[in-house]
Amino acid sequence: xxxxxxxxxxxxxxxxxxxxxxxxxxxxxxxxxxxxxxxxxxxxxxxxxxxxxxxxxxxxxxxxxxxxxxxxxxxxxxxxxxxxxxxxxxxxxxxxxxxxxxxxxxxxxxxxxxxxxxxxxxxxxxxxxxxxxxxxxxxxxxxxxxxxxxxxxxxxxxxxxxxxxxxxxxxxxxxxxxxxxxxxxxxxxxxxxxxxxxxxxxxxxxxxxxxxxxxxxxxxxxxxxxxxxxxxxxxxxxxx
Numbered sequence: 001x002x003x004x005x006x007x008x009x010x011x012x013x014x015x016x017x018x019x020x021x022x023x024x025x026x027x028x029x030x031x032x033x034x035x036x037x038x039x040x041x042x043x044x045x046x047x048x049x050x051x052x053x054x055x056x057x058x059x060x061x062x063x064x065x066x067x068x069x070x071x072x073x074x075x076x077x078x079x080x081x082x083x084x085x086x087x088x089x090x091x092x093x094x095x096x097x098x099x100x101x102x103x104x105x106x107x108x109x110x111x112x113x114x115x116x117x118x119x120x121x122x123x124x125x126x127x128x129x130x131x132x133x134x135x136x137x138x139x140x141x142x143x144x145x146x147x148x149x150x151x152x153x154x155x156x157x158x159x160x161x162x163x164x165x166x167x168x169x170x171x172x173x174x175x176x177x178x179x180x181x182x183x184x185x186x187x188x189x190x191x192x193x194x195x196x197x198x199x200x201x202x203x204x205x206x207x208x209x210x211x212x213x214x215x216x217x218x219x220x221x222x223x224x225x226x227x228x229x230x231x232x233x234x235x236x237x238x239x240x
Contacts, residue, residue, distance in 0.1 A: 037138040038146065045194040056202055057081045058098045061170055063200040067191045092180035092188040094195050101173035107143050112136055116145045119166060123147065137165060139197030161185040163192055169201040
């Protein structure tokens with residue numbers, strides 16, 4: 001008779017472990033869903049140098065501005081769109097690159113989590129040591145994802161930290177990357193946030209479409225204008 005309570009306890013313990021394990025899976029699923037934003041206010045970030053603003057980049061799609069006190073590096077072909085660094089030093093540096101992206105036209109609050117999963121999957125298939133996984137980020141009106149990697153420098157075997165912020169606009173994926181020495185990335189990460197948050201997406205590929213729509217709207221407006229011409233004809237009939 002004493003075995004039944006013991007058996008019950010064993011069964012209950014097994015059930016409890018299963019519930020706990022289930023809760024653990026649920027937590028992992030929530031983590032996989034990238035819930036919550038890392039929100040940054042523009043006013044809390046380092047100031048940008050509007051006087052050093054570059055002309056529109058990526059065939060007129062975006063405008064970017066360097067942090068105040070940082071220099072603009074010379075272009076190296078198509079290696080990057082823009083590169084900013086502190087005067088007289090190679091690092092820290094912020095590099096902006098772009099590429100076509102087929103999975104979404106633009107990142108929004110509705111598809112941000114899906115975009116984060118796409119980037120996370122790409123990181124798992126790629127190379128590089130990711131020390132902090134993909135997180136959602138909101139900087140003013142800017143929406144994207146951020147993650148952090150480490151790489152060893154070949155020259156002196158020192159560790160370089162790379163912090164990334166990525167988003168998609170007008171079918172182009174933009175990558176804002178901070179490269180800096182180990183132990184200093186937290187100091188300069190706000191400058192990366194400031195650059196990403198200050199970007200202007202000009203959507204240069206869409207004006208033609210909007211003009212076409214305007215033309216169509218003009219046509220539709222000319223069609224309703226015909227009734228006023230008939231109105232004067234009807235008015236005399238009523239007066240007679």
